[in-house]
Amino acid sequence: MDTVCSRPAHAKINLHLAVGLPYPDGYHPIQSLFALVGLSDTITLRWKESETFDVQVQGLEAYCSPKDNTLTKAARLWHEAGGSTLHLEIKCDKQIPVKAGLGGGSSDAASLLAMLQAIDSKHALPAQVLHSVALQVGSDVPFFLYGYSAALVTGKGENVAPLDSRPMPALLVMPTFFDVSTSSAYRMLDEMRLNQENVYMPGIQELLQIYEKPSHKWRGLLYNDFQSCSSNGAFYTALETVAKEYEGFFGMSGSGACWFFVSEDASQVHDVHADVVAAFGPRVRCWITHLMS
Ligand SMILES: C[C@@](CO)(OP(=O)(O)O)[C@H](O)COP(=O)(O)OP(=O)(O)OC[C@H]1O[C@@H](n2ccc(N)nc2=O)[C@H](O)[C@@H]1O
Ligand SMILES: Nc1ncnc2c1ncn2[C@@H]1O[C@H](COP(=O)(O)OP(=O)(O)O)[C@@H](O)[C@H]1O
Structure with missing residues (x-):
């Protein structure tokens, strides 16, 4: 008989994202403040006992080929590491915009890994193996797997240290x-940065002290290295012209393209929203959400 469970997969924003020069393997060291947001996909998993492992995924056909979606990848790697032979049918109700820098694909994978660990305890992976499976699916997956609302993430994404959340x-x-x-x-x-020999990053203690300040004081202190090289810089400049009149913090998330405004004061968020809709109309989609506690 089939059994079903479901679980949200929340998006993240990067309140700060400094990127170093590449490691020899081409990946980059990052220093980032990650925060989970309320916007989420929903992953539904239906499974039954089987003699062989099998996985089918619905809901991501519009974005990538079945073998390339992060749910198939996560399920296959989890099976290879632990030997489970379940038959899995997975549905992703996609709400997080794709290629947005909100980590939707990574969060979907982490949510599935957490469910697989829970439903088949006989084949559940030890923490270290699970961490390595997560990292093979994507650099952001370990953050989502730990389930912290906020974290300092370093290395390629594998070092995840919890932070006090700043719900707002x-x-x-x-x-x-x-x-x-x-x-x-x-x-x-x-x-x-072709001719650059090193890249500035704030010290970790300094960064953590900045994070404790009210959000409007993050301006000019927290930043995203990707924003400075975006080929759509004019779009972010136009958004910032609107946002800088209000009390809060703003920036691009991850590698883009999503931009965010956060404030302890909900009225500031609503006012920026109204101004952005008036200025950009159908050129943007907006969500009012919150940084999670
Ligand atoms: C930039 C960040 C910031 O949170 O997120 P997004 O904007 O994608 O959400 C992450 O570093 C992205 O993580 P993720 O999206 O999981 O990346 P992966 O699938 O592992 O890698 C995609 C590609 O990005 C590059 N990559 C990724 C991570 C990293 N630390 N250095 C890299 O150079 C590699 O070229 C890799 O082929
Ligand atoms: N579960 C998934 N959700 C979204 N995109 C996925 C998923 N699995 C694979 N992808 C592929 O990964 C790419 C980027 O994924 P996404 O997580 O949305 O972006 P970002 O890295 O900007 O946070 C998409 O172009 C898509 O082809």
Whole structure:
């Protein structure tokens, strides 16, 4: 008989994202403040006992081939590491915009891994093996797997240290006329820094002290290295012209394309939202959400 369970997969924003020069394998060291937001996909898992392992995924056909979606990848790697032979039918109700820098694909994978660990305890992976499976699916997956509302993430994404959450209202703004591929964003950053021998990053203690301040004081202190090399800089400048009149913090999330505004004061978030809708109309999709506690 089939058994079913379901679980949300929340998006994240990067309140701060400093990127170093590439490691020899081409990946980059990051220093990032991650925060979970309320916007989420829903992953539904139906499973039954079987003699062989099998996985089918619905809901991601519009975005990538079945073998390339993060749910299939996560399920296969989990099976290879632990030997489970379940038959899995997975449905993703996609709400998080794709190629947005909100980590939707990574969060979907982490949510599935957490469910698989719970439903088949006989084949559940030890923590270290699970961490390595998560990292093979994607650099952001360990953050989502730990389930912290906020974290300092370093290395390629494998070092995840929990932070006190800073729950507050948030506005997400996604352009409808462009999106961003993570690998090309890293490539563009490298091209811009071809002759650079090192890259500035704040010290960790300094960063954590900044994070404790009210959000409007993050301005000019927290930043995103990808924003400086975005080929759509004019779009973010136009958003910032609107946002800087209000009390809060704003920036691009991850490698883009989504932009956010956060403030302890909900009225500031609503006012920025109204101004953005008036100025950008159908060129953006907006969500009013919150940084999670
Ligand atoms: C930039 C960040 C910031 O949170 O997120 P997004 O904007 O994608 O959400 C992450 O570093 C993205 O993590 P993720 O999206 O999981 O990346 P992966 O699938 O592992 O890698 C996609 C590609 O990005 C590059 N990559 C990724 C992570 C990293 N630390 N260095 C890299 O150079 C590699 O070229 C890799 O081929
Ligand atoms: N579960 C998934 N959800 C969204 N995109 C996925 C998923 N699995 C694979 N992808 C592929 O990964 C790419 C980027 O994924 P996404 O997580 O939305 O972006 P980002 O890295 O900007 O946070 C998409 O172009 C899509 O082809």
